[in-house]
Amino acid sequence: MHVDLPVNVFKHRLLAGEQQIGLWSHLSSHVSTEVIAGSGFDWVLIDAEHSPNDVLAVLPQLLACTGGTAAPIVRVPWNDTVLIKRYLDIGAQSLLIPYVQNAAEARAAVEAMRYPPRGVRGFAGATRASRFGRVPDYHTRAEEELCLLVQVETAEALGNLEAIAATDGVDGVFIGPGDLAASMGHLGQPGHPEMQAVVVDAIKRIRACGKPAGILTADEKLARIYMAAGTTFTAVGADVGILARGTEQLAARYKGAL
Secondary structure (H helix, E strand, O other): OOOOOOOOHHHHHHHOOOOEEEEEEOOOOHHHHHHHHOOOOOEEEEEOOOOOOOHHHHHHHHHHOOOOOOEEEEEOOOOOHHHHHHHHHOOOOEEEEOOOOOHHHHHHHHHHHOOOOOOOOOOOOOOHHHOOOOOOOHHHHHHHHOEEEEEEOOHHHHHOHHHHHOOOOOOEEEEOHHHHHHHOOOOOOOOOHHHHHHHHHHHHHHHHOOOOEEEEOOOHHHHHHHHHHOEEEEEEEEHHHHHHHHHHHHHHHHHOOO
């Protein structure tokens, strides 16, 4: 039985320059991911770096996105060839790699995404990624539908931004505002006016390299500023934040009236 290689809609829209609005998912549950995936967002970020996710937890979340509006992106815990291989093998087609500092680290991420001779991804014959061996040309064509996003989140990475963005095989560059602010002396203040200027400049530099730029911010004013500056994959909130703030407001409406 033969089936076609799954199309990565997120990648094709990204490369076409279309604005795609996303939501971060920390809750590590296939139930919450399914709810989010059908809410109208273009993508959902399944976080395995700062959330209690692992390969076995991410797999059902990928399944939960089936039929929804939101394409899944997985942020792996680290720029590690073995970890990248495992998330690719379970069928993740779009990966966000954290803490990429320079062109060499970007190239390492690219090589982890590709089979030899263009990379070092380990061969496996019947993974979920190949629909258990039912995509006959998976290993020669997989790269077509894989999307690699790298995350810049330090002053050092900003210094190497053009070299990172110019790396062949990098499909988009994501600015990590929280760690970037910490790196530049504004810990816990990603919306600081100085950081806004830094981020806008970084977005413009990424776009000048011909690559899509992305960011996460739950501040609508900042989100619109960054979109106007040129981001085309923009996360505008996170499930934990929505749940925490929404439940606090609901409780306060009743507790405050007692």
